[in-house]
Amino acid sequence: MRNSRRKFWFTVLDRYSRLAFFRKPASGTIAVFGFLIVVPLFMYSVGGYPMLHKERFKGMASDDSNITRSNESMDAETDVAHKENDKRLHRNLFDLNEFDIESETVDLNQCRVDAIPDLSRFNQLRELCLRQNLLASLSDQLAIPTLTQLDLYDNQIEVISNLDALINLEILDLSYNRIRRIEGLSALCNLKRIYLVHNKIEKIGGLESLTQLEVLEIGDNRIKKLENIGHLQHLRELYIGKNKIQKFENLESLVKLTVLSAPANRLTELSGISMLTELTELHISDQGIESLTELTTQKKLTIIDAANNKITKLDGLTHLNQLEDIWLNDNEISDWNELLKLSKLSALRTIYLERNPIYKVDQSSYRRKVMLCLPQVTQIDATLCR
Structure with missing residues (x-):
């Protein structure tokens, strides 16, 4: 039986001689087949698999990104809702029943x-303070x-x-707001003090009916000309x-003026104030003023602040x-003889x-020289000397 099987296979191999090499493959043949198998696997591992993995990762990342965006959108909506609630909860932090x-x-x-x-219950209300709040407009609730x-x-x-009802108002402070125009004051005939500091006002006006006004403060605005006062x-x-x-202009009729404060403007001279004989304080620092000789009629002056200008001489004083006080720091005084003009x-x-310049040349003896020139002085700069 075994011999018959061998004969069968030999017969097949003889007939199909082309397959004879399968009986015992040569080492070269093995190498070729190995190469043909290994190289595609290597190419797939280096290029194909990473690409497939990358595409899959992109898909996963895209899904994660969509989920993240969805979560962020939900969080944003929640935050907006919370902020709106916070605004409602953290505003109007007061109780009028406490008064x-x-x-x-x-x-x-500071009650937001x-x-x-509604203040109508306060029949005797004279002073109302709404400082540092969130008011964007004035309503008719102010009709007190x-x-x-x-x-x-x-x-x-x-x-x-909405201030027309305030016919007895004497003091009005609208400083540090966003006002661009002075208006709505025509009914305030008894107003004595008005403060409009740090707004966006470009022109003085709207004060026609305020004939009883004693104090006008409109500093830190955008005003270019003194007018309508x-x-x-x-x-x-x-x-x-x-x-x-x-x-300085249009000040001739302000004969009762005692304080004129105009620092940090664009003044270069002091003409236009000769009629202001009642002045006790003059503040003109931080400009380009070169001389104080125009102060011939202001005999009641007790304070002059002319710091940070271009003054070289002290004539006219x-x-x-x-x-009592004169501020001349940061000027261009270079001659000690100028100080002697103040000795009397x-x-x-x-x-x-x-x-x-007299300070910069010799700082060590500066104070001593000032004391010699002005023996009546008790304070030099920020330091007491006597």
């Missing part, structure tokens, strides 16, 4: 007030005829309105610092017998001269 209905003063300072509350003082400092008010004949204090004013001002007690 007696007969109170003359209601102080809602975003709308004027008994008010004499209204403080709206540091809000977000853009337009002055000549009728304010009761004005005692005028504050116009940090604007763009180039000269010898008649100021009531002068017996009321002079304080003088600032630091960072002038």
